[in-house]
Amino acid sequence: MKYRLKFKKEDEIKFIGHLDLMRVFQKAIRRAQIPIAYSEGFNPHQLVTFPLPLTLGATSEGEYMELQLTKEMNIEILCEQLNQQLPLGLIILDGLPLLDTSTKGMTIVQGAQYELRYPILLAQSLNWQSKIHEFLNQTQIMIKKQTKTKTQMVNIREGIYCMDGWNAGQRLVLDLFLAAGSRQNIRPEWVMESFLQFCGLPFSASQLQIHRKDLFALKNKEWVSLQHFID
Amino acid sequence: MNRRVPDEILLQVEKPGRYIGNEINMVRKKKEHIDIRFAFCFPDVYEIGMSHLGMQILYHFLNKREDTYCERVFAPWIDLEKHMRKHKIPLFALETQDPIQNFDFVGFTLQYEMSYTNLLNMLDLAGIPLYSEQRKEEDPIICAGGPCAYNPEPLADFIDFFYIGEGEVMLNQILDLYKKNKQNGGTRHQFLEKLLSVEGVYVPKFYKVSYKETGEIASFIPLHPKAKTKITKQVVEQFDKNHYPSKPLVPLLQTVHDRVVLEVFRGCLRGCRFCQAGMVYRPVREKQVDQLLEQADQLLKATGHEEISLSSLSTSDYSEIKQLMTALVHRYSTKGINISLPSMRIDAFSLELMKKLQDIRKSSLTFAPEAGTQRLRNVINKGLTEEDILEGSKLAFEGGWERVKLYFMMGLPTETEEDLQGIAILGHEIVETFYQVPKEQRGRNIKVVISTSCFVPKPFTPFQWEAQNTYEEFMEKQRLLKTKITKRQVQYQYHDAKLSVLEGVIARGDRKVGQVIYEAWKQGCVFDGWSEQFHYEKWQEAFKITGINPDFYAHRKRNLDEILPWDHISIGVTKGFLKKEYEKALQEQTTSHCRLQCEHCGAMIFKGGVCYEI
Numbered sequence: 001m002k003y004r005l006k007f008k009k010e011d012e013i014k015f016i017g018h019l020d021l022m023r024v025f026q027k028a029i030r031r032a033q034i035p036i037a038y039s040e041g042f043n044p045h046q047l048v049t050f051p052l053p054l055t056l057g058a059t060s061e062g063e064y065m066e067l068q069l070t071k072e073m074n075i076e077i078l079c080e081q082l083n084q085q086l087p088l089g090l091i092i093l094d095g096l097p098l099l100d101t102s103t104k105g106m107t108i109v110q111g112a113q114y115e116l117r118y119p120i121l122l123a124q125s126l127n128w129q130s131k132i133h134e135f136l137n138q139t140q141i142m143i144k145k146q147t148k149t150k151t152q153m154v155n156i157r158e159g160i161y162c163m164d165g166w167n168a169g170q171r172l173v174l175d176l177f178l179a180a181g182s183r184q185n186i187r188p189e190w191v192m193e194s195f196l197q198f199c200g201l202p203f204s205a206s207q208l209q210i211h212r213k214d215l216f217a218l219k220n221k222e223w224v225s226l227q228h229f230i231d
Numbered sequence: 232m233n234r235r236v237p238d239e240i241l242l243q244v245e246k247p248g249r250y251i252g253n254e255i256n257m258v259r260k261k262k263e264h265i266d267i268r269f270a271f272c273f274p275d276v277y278e279i280g281m282s283h284l285g286m287q288i289l290y291h292f293l294n295k296r297e298d299t300y301c302e303r304v305f306a307p308w309i310d311l312e313k314h315m316r317k318h319k320i321p322l323f324a325l326e327t328q329d330p331i332q333n334f335d336f337v338g339f340t341l342q343y344e345m346s347y348t349n350l351l352n353m354l355d356l357a358g359i360p361l362y363s364e365q366r367k368e369e370d371p372i373i374c375a376g377g378p379c380a381y382n383p384e385p386l387a388d389f390i391d392f393f394y395i396g397e398g399e400v401m402l403n404q405i406l407d408l409y410k411k412n413k414q415n416g417g418t419r420h421q422f423l424e425k426l427l428s429v430e431g432v433y434v435p436k437f438y439k440v441s442y443k444e445t446g447e448i449a450s451f452i453p454l455h456p457k458a459k460t461k462i463t464k465q466v467v468e469q470f471d472k473n474h475y476p477s478k479p480l481v482p483l484l485q486t487v488h489d490r491v492v493l494e495v496f497r498g499c500l501r502g503c504r505f506c507q508a509g510m511v512y513r514p515v516r517e518k519q520v521d522q523l524l525e526q527a528d529q530l531l532k533a534t535g536h537e538e539i540s541l542s543s544l545s546t547s548d549y550s551e552i553k554q555l556m557t558a559l560v561h562r563y564s565t566k567g568i569n570i571s572l573p574s575m576r577i578d579a580f581s582l583e584l585m586k587k588l589q590d591i592r593k594s595s596l597t598f599a600p601e602a603g604t605q606r607l608r609n610v611i612n613k614g615l616t617e618e619d620i621l622e623g624s625k626l627a628f629e630g631g632w633e634r635v636k637l638y639f640m641m642g643l644p645t646e647t648e649e650d651l652q653g654i655a656i657l658g659h660e661i662v663e664t665f666y667q668v669p670k671e672q673r674g675r676n677i678k679v680v681i682s683t684s685c686f687v688p689k690p691f692t693p694f695q696w697e698a699q700n701t702y703e704e705f706m707e708k709q710r711l712l713k714t715k716i717t718k719r720q721v722q723y724q725y726h727d728a729k730l731s732v733l734e735g736v737i738a739r740g741d742r743k744v745g746q747v748i749y750e751a752w753k754q755g756c757v758f759d760g761w762s763e764q765f766h767y768e769k770w771q772e773a774f775k776i777t778g779i780n781p782d783f784y785a786h787r788k789r790n791l792d793e794i795l796p797w798d799h800i801s802i803g804v805t806k807g808f809l810k811k812e813y814e815k816a817l818q819e820q821t822t823s824h825c826r827l828q829c830e831h832c833g834a835m836i837f838k839g840g841v842c843y844e845i
């Protein structure tokens with residue numbers, strides 16, 4: 001029995017990275033006595049997967065996890081039981097039973113929507129709409145991608161599907177729809193950094209607030225939120 | 232919640248999850264309803280402190296009181312410390328994120344000497360004067376306990392009072408006294424005075440130490456009519472009725488030990504002569520199997536952990552270890568729970584268990600002979616023989632195991648070249664034992680890892696009078712052993728001896744050593760136990776500035792009638808017993824363990840445990 005749960009990650013818990021978050025869920029699942037399935041072998045682990053890890057420090061209202069259970073469970077009860085065991089800032093919002101044949105979320109996810117906030121002095125404020133227009137009109141937007149062994153230059157233009165921006169108080173807000181998943185994954189901080197650079201403004205990663213709004217998959221060339229997507 | 236450290240800073244430091252609290256089973260209380268705010272400080276990073284059973288026990292023990300809110304504090308890692316100093320963020324408690332400067336108590340647990348500079352650093356970050364005598368009425372009372380408190384003297388100038396022994400016994404009485412004193416408008420001096428009538432409490436300022444020209448202690452005199460000449464450690468007599476947290480904290484961050492811990496007994500039967508824990512935690516007091524199984528169930532439910540382990544010294548000495556392990560395996564091994572095996576004598580039973588619980592190819596057999604020859608093992612009273620090791624290895628090799636780890640100590644009293652060579656020989660013999668097992672029964676490749684640590688003589692052991700090896704001697708011995716290990720299947724791991732020598736100075740230090748710790752901290756020493764943070768030069772500088780000679784503490788053999796800095800503390804086990812054990816050690820005679828024959832060590836004064844088994 002497979003289920004996909006949608007959850008929210010906010011407050012303090014945003015400082016817990018992905019690996020630790022998985023452990024937090026594992027323990028919560030046990031405490032909630034959910035009939036989770038285990039892998040075989042000496043160190044059996046719970047059959048739980050996460051379609052797309054969220055970077056440490058980011059909040060989200062559109063996170064997902066997929067569980068395999070040994071017994072069928074009513075979705076509401078499943079969510080409710082788990083919610084009672086989660087630490088502050090983690091809330092299960094919704095659930096969807098999947099088919100046994102369903103492809104894993106991490107394989108189907110292709111898009112992610114983000115809202116980014118970055119402090120901007122009033123004096124630095126620009127006409128964001130037109131700047132974004134110019135920014136997107138470039139054929140290439142190159143960023144430096146750091147892996148463990150090397151740095152690589154990567155063109156992220158193709159992966160920026162939508163981009164909008166406005167001022168909110170002393171902040172620049174960017175609404176982004178980006179390529180996500182195993183084929184191409186655009187990190188939202190790359191977009192903010194290269195955009196600010198394009199505008200001639202400084203960037204410091206620790207000032208950036210990242211909020212993920214949802215994850216999407218493609219069905220008949222239409223974007224569908226993972227919350228409703230079954231294949 | 233008002234988080235103390237803003238996002239922008241937390242996003243720049245390693246593992247920000249260390250500083251946010253909010254763990255599962257964290258105790259939340261309304262501050263308005265609280266009379267006593269207690270900051271329980273562990274002078275090391277979060278992941279280490281949170282793995283510590285004693286902290287879990289006392290956290291929940293103190294929070295059982297409605298009038299008290301016990302919160303946790305860990306040493307911020309150096310990256311956050313820089314930001315805290317720059318932005319003037321005071322040291323705070325995880326639960327409420329409040330600065331601990333305004334708490335009633337700040338209590339430290341002293342687990343290892345090399346955390347002492349962290350303790351000073353934490354007081355400083357909190358904005359609390361480091362020296363007791365500089366503290367004002369509004370400052371918290373600073374207390375300390377834990378294994379290193381058995382020699383409180385190096386920290387005597389910084390700590391208002393020490394608690395000697397197991398916290399569960401007297402902490403309530405101490406807090407009651409405090410509350411009453413506060414309600415009556417009493418001063419901190421008056422409170423500390425009242426503490427003089429509480430068993431197990433040592434208030435350094437009511438004692439005066441004077442020294443001979445040689446540096447030895449001339450006298451140790453109480454300055455107050457009520458100050459006891461001997462402070463006796465406190466132990467839980469009815470251990471099976473003792474409070475045990477049923478809902479331990481579950482960290483959100485991975486810690487060193489991320490699992491349920493069952494405390495099976497306290498104390499140790501064995502009496503290894505180098506081991507402080509074996510003496511200071513006497514006598515052995517056990518819990519019953521039924522009780523432990525019930526706790527296991529409850530704890531697994533309350534935490535969601537997927538691993539369970541047993542905690543005690545020499546766990547395989549638990550009188551019902553087989554029943555306990557069998558029951559745990561029976562109950563949990565099919566339920567996705569890992570059962571971590573205590574180190575056990577290798578026999579058919581333990582091998583059977585290991586087969587069930589571990590992947591043979593990946594797991595190691597572990598032996599801790601501690602010394603390379605039977606002669607030296609007799610000196611240290613380590614009752615593990617070469618035969619035990621080789622027979623055990625043979626059995627295991629026949630079952631498919633192919634990795635062995637051996638732990639030894641270097642610099643033990645009376646050690647000779649032959650003893651060091653014995654380490655290599657034992658390693659080689661294990662390799663040979665492997666090849667004697669028929670090919671079709673054994674694994675493919677044997678790997679033996681020999682690891683040596685440097686012996687540090689500790690207070691309250693029969694070796695407390697002994698000289699520690701010098702740095703040069705340790706290095707020479709390591710070099711020698713390296714040349715003796717000739718088989719390629721044997722690998723040798725060793726440690727830099729500098730830290731051990733320093734540990735040797737502080738472990739048996741007197742009040743004067745406090746100046747060195749203070750000076751080292753001023754030179755910038757923190758996290759000395761972390762090799763990449765350990766700056767020996769700064770410590771050397773601290774010795775130079777204070778004019779204190781480390782050799783006097785580490786490398787000097789004491790006279791048996793010398794007044795030792797910790798003589799005013801009583802652990803039950805008598806000095807006479809330790810002396811007798813020391814003499815027997817030098818004559819290479821062993822002493823049997825408590826259940827075989829009681830040697831009347833003195834721990835009987837505690838009215839419980841193994842001393843009263845029939």
Ligand code: SF4
Nearest residue numbers: 825829830832834842
């Ligand atoms: S009094 Fe006897 S039984 Fe008790 S701890 Fe000492 S040696 Fe062991």
